[in-house]
Amino acid sequence: MTDEALVELKRLTVRFDDRPVVDHVDLRVRRGDIITIIGPNGAGKTTLIKAVLGIQPISGGSLSMTPGLTIGYVPQHLTLESTLPISVKRFMLLSGRPQKQCLDALAKTGIEHLFNASVHHLSGGEKQRLLLARALARRPDLLVLDEPAQGVDINGQAALYDLIRSVRDDLNCGVIMISHDLHLVMAATDRVICLNQHVCCSGYPADISHDPAFIETFGQPVAESLAVYHHHHNHSHDLHGDVVSGEDDGHRECSHAHH
Structure with missing residues (x-):
């Protein structure tokens, strides 16, 4: 992974009617990064993504990109x-x-x-x-996804996040993703940014779920409320999430997440 930033935001701010919707956000995405933005409704997640895509004017701070950057949305x-x-x-x-x-x-x-x-x-x-x-x-050099697992069942979501990681590996692209699927995405990402207009906290998934700012926003740590998606498959799923193959012994288990 190179340290060169594909896109870098410094104190980026977006205001609607003088009200900050995104407030002084710093973000740096390199090739190979998968960065997931989480936060409550109205936190400014989609506005931030639109700023990165160039369809939402910024009110302050700066946004820089590698020349010739190709973005897939x-x-x-x-x-x-x-x-x-x-x-x-x-x-x-x-x-x-x-x-x-x-x-x-x-x-x-x-x-x-x-x-x-x-x-x-x-x-x-x-x-x-x-x-x-x-x-x-x-x-694309940079893949931007806004709630990519909308309308997909739980097993289909897991397969979709696996696919996104595979795409990242194949293309060596950077990935910015918005998600509410905390029980899956915490294992499908390299870094998490918790946004509520400003960056409340950010870091590795294993650490951020115990951050006081994360707990204040989302409740108790993910590890205590959910069986986070870390496991090995002995089978595969089709596009609908159904098991379609397994090992020779016919034993097919799947425990992607449990509430």
């Missing part, structure tokens, strides 16, 4: 007019990338077999993987 939801017929192929080609590049991205996310399917017939997990594939078709 995965929004929370895929919203399409229900009366508009569109295939996965057409949706991907609208990105402006060559068909081969689109197919490679679909293969990375495990849904290349859906190339000719209707987007409207995809499951929640398949739609999220399609959004990720569209972002990957750009071959």
Whole structure:
């Protein structure tokens, strides 16, 4: 991993009607980093992401990027007019990338077999993987994901976070991710930033869940309230989260998280 920052925020501030929504935030993302931003509703998480994407003007501080940086963005939801017929192929080609590049991205996310399917017939997990594939078709240096596991069941979420780590490894890109899935994401990230307009606390997942500022915002430490997602698979899941294969003894266990 290089120390060169792909994107760096210094005391970045965004105000709406003179009210700070993001207040003096510092953030540095390098190649290979997976940084997850957590926080309560209204904490400024999506506003911060929009500032990084360049679609939200900043009110103060600075934001710098590596020249020529390519960003891939995965929004929370895929919203399409229900009366508009569109295939996965057409949706991907609208990105402006060559068909081969689109197919490679679909293969990375495990849904290349859906190339000719209707987007409207995809499951929640398949739609999220399609959004990720569209972002990957750009071959990004920085991948930005806003609640990537929305509408996906618990096992599908675990598989999706595994996929994001795999993409990071393959592309050696940086990743910024917003998530509420604390029980999974604390094991799927390298660094956590707890945001509530300002940065309440930040650090490694194993440490931050015991930080007083984290506990004040989210309650007792994650390790005490949840079985955090650290385990080994002896099987795999399909896009819907169902077990599809296991070891020869037929013993298939899965304990991604327990409340």
